[in-house]
Amino acid sequence: MSVSTEHKPIIGFSCGDINGIGIELIIKVLSDSRVLDICTPVVFSNNKAINFYRKLLPEYNIAFSSIRDSSQINNKQVNLYNCWDEDVDITPGVMNEVGGKYAVASLTIAAEALKAGKIDGLVTLPVHKKNIQSSEFNFTGHTPYLKNLFGGSDVAMLMIAENMRIGLLTEHLPVKEVAQFITRESIISKLHVINESLKRDFCINKPKIAVLALNPHAGDEGLIGKEEIEIIKPAIKEAKMKDIFCFGPYSADAFFARGQYEKFDAVLALYHDQGLIPFKSLSLGEGVNYTAGLKSVRTSPDHGTAFDIAGKGMADETSTRQALYSCIDIINNRNEYATQHKNPLKKRSSAVVANAVDEKISE
Numbered sequence: 001m002s003v004s005t006e007h008k009p010i011i012g013f014s015c016g017d018i019n020g021i022g023i024e025l026i027i028k029v030l031s032d033s034r035v036l037d038i039c040t041p042v043v044f045s046n047n048k049a050i051n052f053y054r055k056l057l058p059e060y061n062i063a064f065s066s067i068r069d070s071s072q073i074n075n076k077q078v079n080l081y082n083c084w085d086e087d088v089d090i091t092p093g094v095m096n097e098v099g100g101k102y103a104v105a106s107l108t109i110a111a112e113a114l115k116a117g118k119i120d121g122l123v124t125l126p127v128h129k130k131n132i133q134s135s136e137f138n139f140t141g142h143t144p145y146l147k148n149l150f151g152g153s154d155v156a157m158l159m160i161a162e163n164m165r166i167g168l169l170t171e172h173l174p175v176k177e178v179a180q181f182i183t184r185e186s187i188i189s190k191l192h193v194i195n196e197s198l199k200r201d202f203c204i205n206k207p208k209i210a211v212l213a214l215n216p217h218a219g220d221e222g223l224i225g226k227e228e229i230e231i232i233k234p235a236i237k238e239a240k241m242k243d244i245f246c247f248g249p250y251s252a253d254a255f256f257a258r259g260q261y262e263k264f265d266a267v268l269a270l271y272h273d274q275g276l277i278p279f280k281s282l283s284l285g286e287g288v289n290y291t292a293g294l295k296s297v298r299t300s301p302d303h304g305t306a307f308d309i310a311g312k313g314m315a316d317e318t319s320t321r322q323a324l325y326s327c328i329d330i331i332n333n334r335n336e337y338a339t340q341h342k343n344p345l346k347k348r349s350s351a352v353v354a355n356a357v358d359e360k361i362s363e
């Protein structure tokens with residue numbers, strides 16, 4: 001992980017479902033005092049919830065500075081932003097309305113802080129898509145909520161690891177509905193988002209993107225599906241005309257089995273399991289969910305609430321730690337990208353002057 005010495009970013013953590021493993025993961029990651037050398041953490045939860053899990057994890061020594069306003073953030077400590085005052089029953093491993101209600105409270109306050117620039121990046125801990133639903137919050141997860149909050153034209157769920165990046169065309173849909181959402185326009189839009197993110201967020205000048213097929217064997221020339229011929233290939237051709245360096249469609253089974261993903265900077269999968277099964281199998285537990293296309297930086301561990309092990313001290317914090325590192329890296333990469341692309345005409349004119357001076361000297 002690269003770290004900017006000029007600015008230590010403020011990174012927020014939404015706590016996720018308070019009955020899941022989210023707070024446990026936060027405690028494990030932030031108990032390492034070296035975290036304060038690379039960022040200023042702000043945990044959006046409340047004192048009782050943190051203390052409840054801290055007592056279950058006595059081997060992890062962590063101290064919090066309790067705050068109620070972003071102006072109170074201390075860059076030398078872990079900050080606990082109290083999002084609610086009421087006494088809440090915490091029941092690890094139980095999926096109920098309480099867990100969902102306060103997961104949403106943490107997320108919405110943290111996301112508003114991100115949008116307002118009070119924090120520089122956000123790491124979201126897992127929520128359960130069922131119990132977060134209400135008349136006020138009817139999103140299927142973090143990605144659609146953040147897209148709506150920030151008002152972007154499109155975003156992409158981009159799974160990132162050291163050895164691969166996989167974006168999703170469709171996310172949390174029933175499999176029977178996937179095909180109707182695969183259109184030329186949606187493919188081109190996602191390719192554009194991923195392409196721009198690879199350049200801006202990952203410092204890749206000329207990204208190379210693979211597009212997976214929908215049907216087995218890429219449709220076998222229309223024998224077992226025509227989406228590849230009628231939709232996907234034309235979309236790839238049009239995207240290339242827009243200066244997006246993309247290829248495909250590739251049959252998903254052979255693509256991953258033969259290690260072809262290693263030849264590309266990113267892969268566009270067409271539906272959830274097509275991308276997530278190989279990603280989680282090959283990312284070695286260090287995968288991160290990144291929302292590409294947002295104005296601000298949001299990452300998340302690549303797993304769920306894990307109610308079956310909640311409160312038992314068994315949760316592996318590797319993915320959460322990597323989500324923090326990735327959040328910081330992307331913030332630094334964006335700053336570097338902005339610096340390099342600031343007033344390019346001025347840079348060009350300066351280069352022309354420098355060349356003219358060199359020519360004069362050589363005379």
